[in-house]
Amino acid sequence: GMPVEQNPPALSLYEGADSGLRCNFSTTMKSVQWFQQNHRGRLITLFYLAQGTKENGRLKSTFNSKERYSTLHIKDAQLEDSGTYFCAPWGSGGSNAKLTFGKGTKLSVKS
Amino acid sequence: EAAVTQSPRNKVAVTGGKVTLSCNQTNNHNNMYWYRQDTGHGLRLIHYSYGAGSTEKGDIPDGYKASRPSQENFSLILELATPSQTSVYFCASGDGLGGREQYFGPGTRLTVL
Structure with missing residues (x-):
């Protein structure tokens, strides 16, 4: 199967809502980065995690290498959170020693 | 903060022509990367x-060919551009032995007619 699967592919939220995005890996990964791609196409790094959980304002991300997944939680969604969110884990070695991008979750936040 | 710049930001080329995309980083990172992103997909290395x-x-x-003449500069070269290479291209830099954070440039939109 796909080395990186992101769910859901698309998500629509109203302002103020909370939601979570998930990234599953087919193999053990060493670390993960989460990006937001905005309407201009710019990739904005949200988190880099080699383990555990990080928080930044309304965003929180968890990386579990053993269970092969990472999550991104958005709290109190705002209009500016709209965009496409990508997870990109780094593989543990050999031909997997690189960033592999998921296909992304397209988030639309409505007022 | 890490700084990765790309030029040009937009390029229109003709089929069969040569295209060079340039990337510069001021982070003194050892590793640099070129990706492309096609509609509805993540980036591919x-x-x-x-x-x-x-x-x-x-x-x-x-x-594609690549050239790394210096620590700061990394170029992507399309010797004979084809319409299938129409895409958005991202450059990134990173440090360490791998698995470390990568910093991305703003992207170059290439259209091959």
Whole structure:
């Protein structure tokens, strides 16, 4: 199967809502980065995690290498959170020693 | 903060022409990467480099060459551009032995007619 699967592919939220995005890996990964791609196409790094959980304002991300997944939680969604969110884990070695991008979750936040 | 710049930001080329995309980083990172992004997809790795003088093939290297003349600069070269290479290209830099954070440039939109 796909080395990186992101769910859901698309998500629509109203302002103020909370939601979570998930990234599953087919193999053990060493670390993960989460990006937001905005309407201009710019990739904005949200988190880099080699383990555990990080928080930044309304965003929180968890990386579990053993269970092969990472999550991104958005709290109190705002209009500016709209965009496409990508997870990109780094593989543990050999031909997997690189960033592999998921296909992304397209988030639309409505007022 | 890490700084990765790309030029040009937009390029229109003709089929069969030569295209060079340039990337510069001021982070003194050893590793640099070229990706392409097609509509509805994440980024895919084309070429990467571990340092000046080194280039390595990524997942989709066919039709592309790369050049790393210095620590700061990494170029992607399309010797004979084709319409299938129409895409958005991202450059990134990173440090360490791997698995470390990568910093991305703003992207170059290439259209091959």
